[in-house]
Amino acid sequence: MLVEYLYSPSCPSWKEGLTRLLEVLEEEGLKDHVEVRRVLVPDEETAARLRFPGTPTYRALGEDLFGDTPADRGDHEACRAYITPEGRVSPIPSRAMLKGAVRSRLRPAVQDLGEGQGTERR
């Protein structure tokens, strides 16, 4: 199972967004079943080609982990806004938001692939 982490270092939270994902995958027991691939978005051409909505963006199986993808701007320096369950705007998803996305979107996909906890690896 592959998760793509799309980012530009122009947004200061890019490292924290990646660290948080890796920590959540470990906490959820999915670290060995999910490969996280860093995808640098270095310029406007790449941003347009990837339909990049901003840093950080998490994609698996071609879909955004947070569903409602904002419009891409063709700006590799765009920082993405996330709305927390408390109604705050944040430039990165909270740990709870990431955990929710991993549980609702990644875990079922991993299990479908027979790679999740309690299933044999193939």
Add this chain to the structure above:
Amino acid sequence: MARIAIGEAMIPFENLPGVDGRSYSSGDFSSSPLLALFFSCNHCPYVQAWEGRFVQFQKEYADRGVQLVAINSNDDTAYPEDSFEAMVARAKEKGFNFPYLRDADQSVARAYGAERTPEFFLFDRERRLIYHGAFDDNYEDPEKVRHPWLKMAVEAALAGREPEVKETPPVGCTIKWKRR
């Protein structure tokens, strides 16, 4: 990188339109002992995460002679959310209690060498730069702020001291420059 160093004089600006319909120049704030200019915008999630704190800050410090002034220099072609009309709407929606000015030709941001939104420049009574950088050290959660950088600098200046921390890296979105 900022083009104004700690201890240097404020770079004046003239006739920037404000969301209240008035036009502002830097000299209009001469009666305020401390002036905190900051480059800001509508669209950036870092600004949005912090802006409630900016309003609270101005409320807390207005009576102590501290004036916040926000300047939006972003290219509103690429980011229509940063148009003057959108600025007027956001200021109203969020209850901004400080001037929110449009730097349409980006000359003020260029003169200051500003790079981010938000990015603060705090000037003392003599209009010398005494602090440059971030508002505080936690954009995500106001409850977890350990270093309220701007407040620390303001409190030091109000007490007649130099700020202990004069510069921090500004944290936010890049300023959206017009294509040349």
